[in-house]
Amino acid sequence: MPGKVSPDDLLTHVFQRTGAAETDETVLQGPAEGEDAAAIDWPDGEGTLVVSSDPISLAASQVGQLGIAVATNDVAVSGADPRWLTAVVLLPTGTDTTVLEEITNDLDAAARELGASIVGGHSEYVDQLERPLLSLTAMGATERYVPTGGAKPGDAVVLTKAAGIEGSAILAADFGDNLDVEPELRDRAASYLEEISVLPESRIVREYATAMHDPTEGGVTSGLLEVARASNVRLEIDRDAVPVREPTAALCAAAGVDPLRIFGSGALLATVPEDTVDACLIELDEAGLEAATIGTVSALEGGDPELVLDGESIADPIEDELYPLWAQADSKE
Incomplete structure (x- = not known):
């Protein structure tokens, strides 16, 4: 069945397997049901870093704009202005470079409109894909984290x-x-x-x-x-x-x-x-x-x-x- 992993399966297989997060005092909010963004305490009183990741798979003409919006929304509803982004762009093998150009142009325009910087990512061609797949991580800082x-x-x-x-x-x-x-x-x-x-x-x-x-x-x-x-x-x-x-x-x-x-x-x-x-x-x-x-x-x-x-x-x-x-x-x- 498509869609989100069930809360029970997340609790059993995901939320309990978070590396050193359980003992890391800088992790104010880690993976939990309903929480779409993590919150990390910045050192020296610089506030809270909010981080969220989301995938999206649509036509190339839509995927960049929607990907930016979906990823940055989770940061925005945590009380922060989205400031930095990383973008992973996966394309079906054989895809014309004009598709990559369309996606990255769309990403650039959407990020500029929000005042966010794309600071890294990865691009790759994948045999198993039938349509472009984009995964974005958005980050922002806030003095008042809202869960x-x-x-x-x-x-x-x-x-x-x-x-x-x-x-x-x-x-x-x-x-x-x-x-x-x-x-x-x-x-x-x-x-x-x-x-x-x-x-x-x-x-x-x-x-x-x-x-x-x-x-x-x-x-x-x-x-x-x-x-x-x-x-x-x-x-x-x-x-x-x-x-x-x-x-x-x-x-x-x-x-x-x-x-x-x-x-x-x-x-x-x-x-x-x-x-x-x-x-x-x-x-x-x-x-x-x-x-x-x-x-x-x-x-x-x-x-x-x-x-x-x-x-x-x-x-x-x-x-x-x-x-x-x-x-x-x-x-x-």
Whole structure:
């Protein structure tokens, strides 16, 4: 089955095998469920170094821009401005050099737009690949590290932009021709790829947030559950309060998927103390950034961390609802 490795398998096979990290006092945050970035204490009081890595495999015309956004989002939601990047570019054997040129031009432009420097990496041709594969590591420094697992009872839950931004663009690109959706709505959804970065809103929200997270695979629902589990709390969410744009709603209805359970990059999830959430929302609005309060954080009264969505308790990992669509499409070829 495609998708993320299960939390149980990560705990058994990954999180317990981290070299000297367990005894290294400079490692403030190592591998853990829901935490997409590491935090390393810089010597001499220079703050915290935040590091995150992400792979991406798409057409050459998209992979650079999206790769930069996806990798730097995890640094941004940890409270840092992305500053340095390394890029590993793997290409199918026999790929024309124009593809490498297109990817590296795209990487360069996207990094310059964010003010980040590409400081190293690796490029190679691989027999087993069918499409380009890019793996990026992003790094940045902050004086105030914000984890996924920092949500506190009483906090408000905030979502910027809307649910299913990346998933909407994927639906438009990969399945749009077979969905009964107006072309104008499909075109709007396809343009959402330009909104994947959450750096602008993170620069505002980080001054208020107890926790921030970048919902990706499994969408907003999965992102909320990851915050709950990482913070050991209960999140109570009102579905009607979750912003869903018109093109997203139309595409998801036509495809038979839940907009809250498809790839969610482009939105920022945060928990903010109740007494400062209004100030946070006002500042976002003044900056021209969409945001809404969608629920609250409460303490556990026994039992495991959970997400409660309109009264439904969700405690198990979420499978992104786009995966079955891809599987169906592959089976018809």
